[in-house]
Amino acid sequence: MKPLIIANWKCHPTTLIEAKGLFNSVKKGIKDLKNVEIVICPPFVFLPFLKSKIGSQDCFWGESGAFTGEISPKMLKNLGCEYVIIGHSERRRYQKETDEIINKKLKAAISSGLKPILCIESLAQLKKGLKGIAKKVIIAYEPVFAIGTGKPCSPEKARKMRKAIKYPVVLYGGSVNSQNAVNYIKEAGFQGLLVGGASLNPKEFIALAKNIDFISKKR
Ligand code: 13P
Numbered sequence: 001m002k003p004l005i006i007a008n009w010k011c012h013p014t015t016l017i018e019a020k021g022l023f024n025s026v027k028k029g030i031k032d033l034k035n036v037e038i039v040i041c042p043p044f045v046f047l048p049f050l051k052s053k054i055g056s057q058d059c060f061w062g063e064s065g066a067f068t069g070e071i072s073p074k075m076l077k078n079l080g081c082e083y084v085i086i087g088h089s090e091r092r093r094y095q096k097e098t099d100e101i102i103n104k105k106l107k108a109a110i111s112s113g114l115k116p117i118l119c120i121e122s123l124a125q126l127k128k129g130l131k132g133i134a135k136k137v138i139i140a141y142e143p144v145f146a147i148g149t150g151k152p153c154s155p156e157k158a159r160k161m162r163k164a165i166k167y168p169v170v171l172y173g174g175s176v177n178s179q180n181a182v183n184y185i186k187e188a189g190f191q192g193l194l195v196g197g198a199s200l201n202p203k204e205f206i207a208l209a210k211n212i213d214f215i216s217k218k219r
Contacts, residue, residue, distance in 0.1 A: 002213050003185055004138070004192030006117060007040045007199030008057060008085060019046040022202060027052055029206030035216035036209055039083050044071055047079055055083030058091060059114070061064025061104035073112035084109050087129055088119045089144050099128035110135055113199060117194070123164060132188065139170045140194045148196060159188040178207035182215055
């Protein structure tokens with residue numbers, strides 16, 4: 001498979017004009033890359049306006065009903081979303097999402113036909129999140145100390161975790177940039193990357209995507 005690069009915009013930007021600008025710059029910059037798969041995950045409100053490979057940063061565990069404020073996987077699928085990030089450490093921390101909630105969200109996403117990306121930082125979270133799920137979902141290993149800190153996990157340490165996660169597709173996330181991205185694929189053995197901060201800077205994100213495309217072409 002081609003390396004998978006997921007751009008997690010988190011809670012940015014604050015206007016539709018900026019979102020479209022960022023999206024279009026990235027789209028233009030990556031249009032000739034044939035050896036990577038790139039998915040943009042903007043905030044929910046921008047999803048209907050960004051046409052291309054998109055994913056969402058979260059979803060609800062039900063299909064529809066009296067659940068004020070929730071966005072269901074079915075709605076996302078019907079909107080053209082292909083992927084959904086589930087169990088990000090920021091949601092575990094600020095929205096108090098538990099492994100049980102994350103497990104329900106994963107099941108709902110799978111039954112709606114979305115491709116879920118389960119974020120974990122430990123093997124315990126992996127096990128609990130996947131309870132009762134036979135399907136091989138995409139896993140993203142994101143050590144909390146590396147998220148948004150500019151202090152990425154060393155490729156050696158990441159490699160150990162990659163080996164321990166016995167899943168076919170595992171992404172690395174945490175302070176990934178155009179300079180260090182290749183290490184996680186080549187040295188640490190990951191199948192892709194989950195990129196936060198660097199995905200908000202089109203120049204940096206395009207450079208990152210090009211670097212991964214380049215090594216993927218050579219393999
Ligand atoms: P940063 O790339 O900003 O460290 O964020 C990582 C992340 O949380 C991606 O989901």
